[in-house]
Amino acid sequence: MPSVVGIGVLLPGMQRWVMPDVTALLAARLQAAFDRLSPGADPVLRPSDRADFQVNGALALAKQLGRPPRAIADAVVATAELSDMCERVEVSGPGFVNIVLSEEFLVQRVAEMATDPRLGIEAVPVPEVVVVDYSAPNVAKEMHVGHLRSTVIGDSLCRILGHLGHRVVRENHVGDWGTPFGMLIEHLNDLGEATAVHELSAGDLNSFYQAARRSFDADEVFRERSRRRVVLLQSGDPETLRLWRVLVDQSIAYFDEVYAKLGVLLTDDDIRGESFYNPLLPSVVEDLRAKGLLVEDEGARCVFPPGFTNRHGDPLPLIVQKSDEGYGYAATDLACIRDRVDRLGATRILYVVGSPQAQHLEMCFAVAKMAGWLREGVEAEHVSFGHILGSDHKMLRTRAGASTKLVDLLDEAVTRASSAMTERGRDEDLSEAERIAVARALGIGAVKYADLSNDRTRDYVFDWDRMLAFEGDTGPYLQYAHARIRSIFRRAAAGGTPPAEAGTVVDAEVPDSTAPVSLAAPQERALAVALLGYPAALGAAAKDAEPSKLCAYLYELSSAFTTFYEHCPVLRAPERATRESRLVLAGTTARVLREGLSLLGIEAPERM
RNA sequence: GCCCCCGUAGCUCAGUGGAUAGAGCACCGGCCUCCGGAGCCGGGAGCGCAGGUUCGAGUCCUGCCGGGGGCGCCA
Numbered sequence A: 001m002p003s004v005v006g007i008g009v010l011l012p013g014m015q016r017w018v019m020p021d022v023t024a025l026l027a028a029r030l031q032a033a034f035d036r037l038s039p040g041a042d043p044v045l046r047p048s049d050r051a052d053f054q055v056n057g058a059l060a061l062a063k064q065l066g067r068p069p070r071a072i073a074d075a076v077v078a079t080a081e082l083s084d085m086c087e088r089v090e091v092s093g094p095g096f097v098n099i100v101l102s103e104e105f106l107v108q109r110v111a112e113m114a115t116d117p118r119l120g121i122e123a124v125p126v127p128e129v130v131v132v133d134y135s136a137p138n139v140a141k142e143m144h145v146g147h148l149r150s151t152v153i154g155d156s157l158c159r160i161l162g163h164l165g166h167r168v169v170r171e172n173h174v175g176d177w178g179t180p181f182g183m184l185i186e187h188l189n190d191l192g193e194a195t196a197v198h199e200l201s202a203g204d205l206n207s208f209y210q211a212a213r214r215s216f217d218a219d220e221v222f223r224e225r226s227r228r229r230v231v232l233l234q235s236g237d238p239e240t241l242r243l244w245r246v247l248v249d250q251s252i253a254y255f256d257e258v259y260a261k262l263g264v265l266l267t268d269d270d271i272r273g274e275s276f277y278n279p280l281l282p283s284v285v286e287d288l289r290a291k292g293l294l295v296e297d298e299g300a301r302c303v304f305p306p307g308f309t310n311r312h313g314d315p316l317p318l319i320v321q322k323s324d325e326g327y328g329y330a331a332t333d334l335a336c337i338r339d340r341v342d343r344l345g346a347t348r349i350l351y352v353v354g355s356p357q358a359q360h361l362e363m364c365f366a367v368a369k370m371a372g373w374l375r376e377g378v379e380a381e382h383v384s385f386g387h388i389l390g391s392d393h394k395m396l397r398t399r400a401g402a403s404t405k406l407v408d409l410l411d412e413a414v415t416r417a418s419s420a421m422t423e424r425g426r427d428e429d430l431s432e433a434e435r436i437a438v439a440r441a442l443g444i445g446a447v448k449y450a451d452l453s454n455d456r457t458r459d460y461v462f463d464w465d466r467m468l469a470f471e472g473d474t475g476p477y478l479q480y481a482h483a484r485i486r487s488i489f490r491r492a493a494a495g496g497t498p499p500a501e502a503g504t505v506v507d508a509e510v511p512d513s514t515a516p517v518s519l520a521a522p523q524e525r526a527l528a529v530a531l532l533g534y535p536a537a538l539g540a541a542a543k544d545a546e547p548s549k550l551c552a553y554l555y556e557l558s559s560a561f562t563t564f565y566e567h568c569p570v571l572r573a574p575e576r577a578t579r580e581s582r583l584v585l586a587g588t589t590a591r592v593l594r595e596g597l598s599l600l601g602i603e604a605p606e607r608m
Numbered sequence B: 001g002c003c004c005c006c007g008u009a010g011c012u013c014a015g016u017g018g019a020u021a022g023a024g025c026a027c028c029g030g031c032c033u034c035c036g037g038a039g040c041c042g043g044g045a046g047c048g049c050a051g052g053u054u055c056g057a058g059u060c061c062u063g064c065c066g067g068g069g070g071c072g073c074c075a
Helices: A022-037 A057-065 A069-079 A103-115 A145-163 A180-191 A193-201 A205-218 A220-234 A238-262 A274-290 A329-342 A355-370 A406-423 A432-452 A475-493 A522-532 A534-543 A547-567 A576-599
Strands: A045-047 A053-055 A086-092 A096-101 A129-133 A167-171 A295-297 A300-303 A318-321 A348-354 A379-385
Touching: A022 A045, A022 A053, A022 A057, A022 A069, A022 A534, A057 A069, A057 A096, A069 A086, A069 A096, A096 A103, A103 A522, A103 A576, A129 A145, A145 A167, A145 A238, A145 A348, A145 A379, A145 A406, A145 A432, A145 A534, A145 A547, A145 A576, A180 A193, A180 A205, A180 A220, A180 A238, A193 A205, A193 A238, A205 A220, A220 A238, A238 A406, A238 A432, A274 A300, A274 A318, A274 A329, A318 A329, A318 A355, A329 A348, A329 A355, A348 A355, A355 A379, A406 A432, A432 A475, A432 A547, A475 A547, A475 A576, A522 A534, A522 A547, A522 A576, A534 A547, A534 A576, A547 A576
Parallel strands: A129 A167, A129 A348, A348 A379
Antiparallel strands: A045 A053, A053 A096, A086 A096, A295 A300, A300 A318
């Protein structure tokens, strides 16, 4: 069964009318005004540092309409229906329109958000079927840092898209087929099944693989056995398949351990390994041949999508079937696309795959379009990402030059988080069990946030001290901001005084999220505006498949909160009404932080 | 050789063609009877180089320089 995330929001009865978010609402109003001047003209609505928003569309329209930009801006201001939202709309400079939202509007929207279980996030009206291809470890091979990015980014995208109401199908394209399995199965035989299983279940996949490799390189007899074993595997020999299954199952059990440690959604049901597509490969080749796309070249069956050339400037082939009749990975990738469109009904396919494979994927997409498998209305996107670099700005490796094992990295993160807590005396009130859980949340969260908060497409420098810092744009900082707000509510629940017994956890919710909100102080207003930006930020992250946009938003929100918190006493507010209003602001901030972090796959502890 | 990505402050990074290019770290100066100071307020410092398109370019185009990646039977 394909995995489904977030389908719940589409169930009858749960679907409810939620007002469009502030940005969308404003954009719609402005669009109507611009349409009257020039149908379809882009208002160019942008956040502004000198107002809440600015509208730049008038300048672009000036030349086209042959009118001064200020006159156009004036016309927009005169005709746009903004009076219920804004307290000031004015033309400035060469023709910008500055928009300042009214306090009444902000108050009303924050109140709606505070009482909305979905925090103002509207389920998309037309859900897509989004297939997310990510993680993709190899059977009988250790997961290393190279798998971190794909797994973490893909996980977050699944969560975000699912939360927005899309039907998400997770696909873990595990490397479980191909010529190396001849060698691996023969090595398994040589070790003896029991010994091999023991070694693999201990998670020592690398030494197993490397030993197989050594035999293959050194021993001609072993090599020949391996080749014959590949043929047996391909032909479906039951005993060979059984041994193959042993390797696969042991590896999957190991992957599950890593996924559990990492805290991602992937389950065994999401595994759609290369072996799954194996039976579909002949028809891929047949269909390409029938469509006249297949070209035999040097014995290999290829498709030459236009626009791709090799080092000599000659057309570059996508090799579908090798000269030895075996299928190349391109065939699998093509079968995969077809399967996702036909069987799963995908309307959007995300490949969370490293940037080196950009050209290969482009070629696959091009061929799939030529063959009609990727039809109109189905988007295939390469969600590309860069390398993780060490402090020397080179690919992260151990001293020995091997790529770092993912489990080692994660264990070190938790260890470092644990000592950071002790150093800062943050663990004094926590029970041992809670201390361990928090250290885990902090360490894993720090690694994930460091990865997710960068522009995917770029390489980033891996730096323990920076990612685990409790200040700056880090996971722990956001978790801290959340924990600090929760602490306010524990105090509020205890009558405004600290709990009598250290270690007592009072799980307090917002006492009254329907209390009237006032935004008299500028820091209160700024926090309200930041809160209302949540839907737009989430939408942008989903549209661009870019979790860093959600990270940037959450960091801005935290900053707005700390400024607010510094200047606006909550529990010590002089008036009861002010105190309750501020509790609503703080409580809503905590909820957005917790939900936002969870959409990144990061836990938000109550205390830390 | 060809193709792709990247080059923004001392460091790590944001910047969907719009006004004076923003953060964090580090540094400097203020604020502590502080609901968690892991903070708040303020400061200095930057778009690799050269052209071009545009009313407007960090953003788009061309060339160059520098870094990374890819380029036929591995995935």
